[in-house]
Amino acid sequence: MLGQLGRRPHRTITTPISPAYAKQILELQEAGTTEEDLHPVVVEAITESYFRNGAPEPMGCARISRTPSP
Template identity: 80%
Template sequence: MEETESEWQPQIRAQARQQASTSSGMMVEVTAYFGFACRGSSDDGRERGTTTAISPTYAKQILELQEAGATEEDLHPIVAEALTESYFTELGTRAAGLRTEFTHVSSIEFRF
């Protein structure tokens, strides 16, 4: 029996979501106004576009929130945390204590 796209596509998506949540993480592309709070920071807030890989821990939280019906705005705080960790502090190797918030989000896109 030949499988149709409607049968295998949900399976492929489920596998990709599971892999993102447990091992590979996922990519997030965001265009928003980013502001920062860090002692000694001289980086003023401004609109930025960034694409970065986020950890499986954050991917799992985002995917679970999406499945629970969260809106894009509901995801902003967790996406800000994920971006802070992976992009702005480079997994804790710089800018210790940096907190990132973003507003005026133009776009958020998640990719596996």
């Protein structure tokens, strides 16, 4: 469902992130970094926290493991 101006409604995601990412995000915000420029750092922090720290897979998603080729 699209919201006003054809945008998707805002979603709130709550997941703990590492202190290192929290510090980096806060420092970037204090330096005047735009929300758009913060996006890659926030995505990386959430990815590390949610997908790599044993959280259950969201429905329809699967982990892909790479095994070394012989």
